[in-house]
Amino acid sequence: MDRSEPPPEVAEGEDFGYRLFPERHSEAKLSFLTTSLFTFNHKCQVMLRIALDTNPYAQLLLDAMKQSGCTVYKDRHFACEDCDGCVSGGFDSATSQIVLCQNNIHQQSHMNRVVTHELIHAFDHCRAHVDWFKNVKHLACSEIRAANLSGDCSLVNEITRFKFGLKQHHQTCVRDRAIRSILAVRKVSKETAEKAVDEVFDSCFNDHEPFGRVPHSKSDAKYAYRDFQNRNRYYANL
Numbered sequence: 001m002d003r004s005e006p007p008p009e010v011a012e013g014e015d016f017g018y019r020l021f022p023e024r025h026s027e028a029k030l031s032f033l034t035t036s037l038f039t040f041n042h043k044c045q046v047m048l049r050i051a052l053d054t055n056p057y058a059q060l061l062l063d064a065m066k067q068s069g070c071t072v073y074k075d076r077h078f079a080c081e082d083c084d085g086c087v088s089g090g091f092d093s094a095t096s097q098i099v100l101c102q103n104n105i106h107q108q109s110h111m112n113r114v115v116t117h118e119l120i121h122a123f124d125h126c127r128a129h130v131d132w133f134k135n136v137k138h139l140a141c142s143e144i145r146a147a148n149l150s151g152d153c154s155l156v157n158e159i160t161r162f163k164f165g166l167k168q169h170h171q172t173c174v175r176d177r178a179i180r181s182i183l184a185v186r187k188v189s190k191e192t193a194e195k196a197v198d199e200v201f202d203s204c205f206n207d208h209e210p211f212g213r214v215p216h217s218k219s220d221a222k223y224a225y226r227d228f229q230n231r232n233r234y235y236a237n238l
């Protein structure tokens with residue numbers, strides 16, 4: 001689909017089936033629906049733009065993708081859509097498109113994390129031949145990396161870092177989230193998901209590319225982004 005066209009929600013706004021029931025055709029109701037759908041989509045697009053332009057996690061990943069020959073374009077590779085349940089986003093490997101769930105993302109910080117998480121999947125898809133559907137270990141590895149590097153587990157850390165050892169807790173959080181992510185997208189048993197995550201955990205948890213470290217906060221991510229840029233400047237001069 002050509003994503004530069006106006007969002008389908010707006011185009012379909014006039015046809016909610018109300019015309020079949022003339023007595024239910026309420027101008028107020030129709031315009032409210034059209035407006036709120038448009039607002040959800042518009043708000044999602046605005047937050048996406050802010051994430052891509054200002055969030056250091058996203059910026060680093062966009063640069064890394066570009067360098068790996070997989071340049072990401074806002075209009076072509078992102079879609080703001082309504083999703084079922086409480087899903088926040090997803091990566092569609094068939095189209096290399098990141099779906100952002102406009103009905104479930106309401107805050108900029110949440111948008112930043114979802115964009116980062118899905119960009120890590122896109123990065124893995126770009127750099128390696130990931131078999132998302134047949135090899136559950138491949139999926140497990142990317143989910144471990146996404147949970148570890150996107151900040152998904154950092155907020156929890158802030159709250160509980162005095163209760164548990166920081167490092168231990170971070171690992172537990174990453175493991176749990178990776179297992180839950182697999183169960184959300186594949187029809188496998190909990191045991192299968194746990195086994196896959198545990199088998200690849202050490203190597204995937206310690207693979208910090210393209211960050212070079214675990215960015216626990218936005219300032220960590222800023223340093224990582226600066227180092228990434230310097231690293232490339234250095235290699236470019238060789």
Ligand SMILES: [Zn+2]
Pocket residue numbers: 117121142143146181
């Ligand atoms: Zn994921």
